[in-house]
Amino acid sequence: MRLALLPLLFASLCAPVLAQAAPLSVCTEASPEGFDVVQYNSLTTTNASADVLMNSLVGYDATAGKVIPSLADSWQVSADGLTYTFKLHPGVKFHTTAWFKPSRALSAEDVLFSFQRMLDPANPWHKVNKSGFPHAQSMQLPSLIKQIDAPDPLTMRFTLNHPDSTFLATLTMGFASIYSAEYADQLLKAGKTDQLNSQPIGTGPFEFVRFQKDAVVRYKANPDYFQGKPSVDPLIFAIVPDANVRLQKLKAGECQIALSPKPMDVVAAADDSKLKAIKTDAFMTAFVAINSQHPPLDKPEVRQAINLAFDKASYLKAVFEGSAQPANGPYPPNTWSYAKDLPGYAYDPAKARDLLAKAGFKDGFSTTIWTRPSGSLLNPNPSLGAQMLQADLAKIGVKAEIRVIEWGELIGRAKAGEHDLLFMGWSGDNGDPDNFLTPQFSCAAVKSGTNFARYCNPELDKLINDGKASSDQAKRSKLYHQAQALIQQQALWVPLAHPSATVLTRTDVKGYSPSPFGRQDFTKVTVGP
Structure with missing residues (x-):
């Protein structure tokens, strides 16, 4: 009996180790302005919000140079270039947190809310943003989009006033992230609209945990992420304005990735066997x-x-x-x-x-x-x-x-x-x-x-x-x-x-690639031997 139990005991001891996700700490140079990305236009804020917490209808594959599916599995464009119809991925879940528990999966209602709050002055959320909607306004979406409607819960249709060859690519931008209409309605009824910016909810690969200005942003992996739970958990943004300190933290193993290194730090990393510099031409x-x-x-x-x-x-x-x-x-x-x-x-x-x-x-x-x-x-x-x-x-x-x-x-x-x-x-x-x-x-x-x-x-x-x-x-x-x-x-x-977009990482970080656009993707990152 004892011999028969040994394999089971060994398996039970090893299973948690094999399943355990490694934490990932990223040294960044500044605090985000907030987490309601539609209000802001800085890359730092996009990195801390849209890139980790949210998804848009479509994404952009920088390597292939083309628009790819995200929350929308497919799309069609009418022959006159005026109508874009998107088919949403079924069963996408919004984050479940201490402050919000969704009662339904993502639907066209959420897409409608996400764009109407930016474009429709009559929408109650339109007046909430004191900073306005800088990207939507600068990209001239209010005058471009004639109508948005939902033929069914998993279909979205945009009708334009005139053809625009950039429209699909524009929808890959962080400000086009899709929000939970249910969460927004909950906040509006409770008179807590500021919470959308301080306690964000999305469909993205990570869930927001907490933010300490000029110190840290903490996230945890989304177990229900529709493209698969990330391998790193938790994800930590350590806010370190001084590039020299970012490098020292990387060397000490306090961070596994350091963004925005100084040119001399990139040179120094070449002489450290535990570090590597990853570079791409930046747009x-x-x-x-x-x-x-x-x-x-x-x-x-x-x-x-x-x-x-x-x-x-x-x-x-x-x-x-x-x-x-x-x-x-x-x-x-x-x-x-x-x-x-x-x-x-x-x-x-x-x-x-x-x-x-x-x-x-x-x-x-x-x-x-x-x-x-x-x-x-x-x-x-x-x-x-x-x-x-x-x-x-x-x-x-x-x-x-x-x-x-x-x-x-x-x-x-x-x-x-x-x-x-x-x-x-x-x-x-x-x-x-x-x-x-x-x-x-x-x-x-x-x-x-x-x-x-x-x-x-x-x-x-x-x-x-x-x-x-x-x-x-x-x-x-x-x-x-x-x-x-x-x-x-x-x-x-x-x-x-x-x-050049150069990022320093420790050599045990695998699956990370810097984007020519400065966006961040940690969904494929692993840490370990």
């Missing part, structure tokens, strides 16, 4: 936005002078240390409509002074430079970069005061247009070039706050809108070339760099 641009609504920055000659005054080659070498390509416009070179022949602004302080004199500012003027306190992929050394710009502007008589502002406050105030010169970066959410143009340079994006240059031009707006209306890539490229030329002529940005 991103670092830039200084010039607020065209603030005099004297409203004059093109002044904006051009600022471009000419900044020694961008020295900046790139000092701040990115060989980890980025120089930028000459909004698009990374891997964009299919990239205009490679634009002249750009070579470093020329003398010409910059001449332009200032022509604009009536022979003796210069005073302005401000806004930047974040901690480094990121698109701004590895904020302090050094701001100081270099300040010094170069001083050479042409422009006195610039540096203002270092915490990330969440910086984003909020920049969206309100309070800045003069703003160190910023933009990451496209998919491979479509419009993902830079509409949110950063359209008139609608001035109102929503994502257009940090605060520039509205009917000619540029027409180029952007005409490009979206066409499904002909050659025609779109021609229009986007014209848009890039106009953006450069108006000197709306000081384009800085197109970085």
Whole structure:
């Protein structure tokens, strides 16, 4: 009897070990602004909310370069390009938590709520968001979508006012995440609408546990995730603004993944047998936005002078240390409509002074430079970069005061247009070039706050809108070339760099790949030998 029990005893002892999921700690550089992703436009917030807690109707496969199923198993587009019909995956469960227990699976009712709250002023949730809906507004969804209806509980239909070749790709963005209408109704009746932002509910691979600002976000694996429970559990975002500290925590095993490493940290990781650097070309641009609504920055000659005054080659070498390509416009070179022949602004302080004199500012003027306190992929050394710009502007008589502002406050105030010169970066959410143009340079994006240059031009707006209306890539490229030329002529940005997306991990981390869009996917990650 004793011998017969030994195999069973051995199996019972081993089973829990084999089934036990390993924890995953990710060192990130900043706190999310919140978890109701539709209110915000920063990548940090998208990473902490949409990427781990939520799903959208469709996703984007960066490797294959195509839209793929997510909450929708399939979709059809009408011949005239005006109607999109989605078939939802059956049986998808929302998170069950201490504050919410769903009574039903995801249905078209949830999709309707998720879009109506953004698009319908009569929806009771539309007025709740004090920050508005920046992405939906900048992507011009209120004027694009004519009607949303549900022919049956697992079918969604969008009818557009006009064809838009970017619509399907737009639905892969974080702001298009699908929320629980049942949870929203519960909060509305209880007068606790703020809870949607502080105690989120989604269908995603992880469930929210708790958030301590500037310290940690804790998640646990969703046991009912419709694409399979993740192998890592719990998931922890350790908020560590200092890149040096992120590296030390990685080396000590306190984190298994470190985001936004400094270029020198990537080099150092190569000499550590327990670490590895994973790199991909990023669909991103670092830039200084010039607020065209603030005099004297409203004059093109002044904006051009600022471009000419900044020694961008020295900046790139000092701040990115060989980890980025120089930028000459909004698009990374891997964009299919990239205009490679634009002249750009070579470093020329003398010409910059001449332009200032022509604009009536022979003796210069005073302005401000806004930047974040901690480094990121698109701004590895904020302090050094701001100081270099300040010094170069001083050479042409422009006195610039540096203002270092915490990330969440910086984003909020920049969206309100309070800045003069703003160190910023933009990451496209998919491979479509419009993902830079509409949110950063359209008139609608001035109102929503994502257009940090605060520039509205009917000619540029027409180029952007005409490009979206066409499904002909050659025609779109021609229009986007014209848009890039106009953006450069108006000197709306000081384009800085197109970085490589590099993430440091410990060698026992498997299945993690950095996204060219800066999105995070931990569903395939394992930790262990």
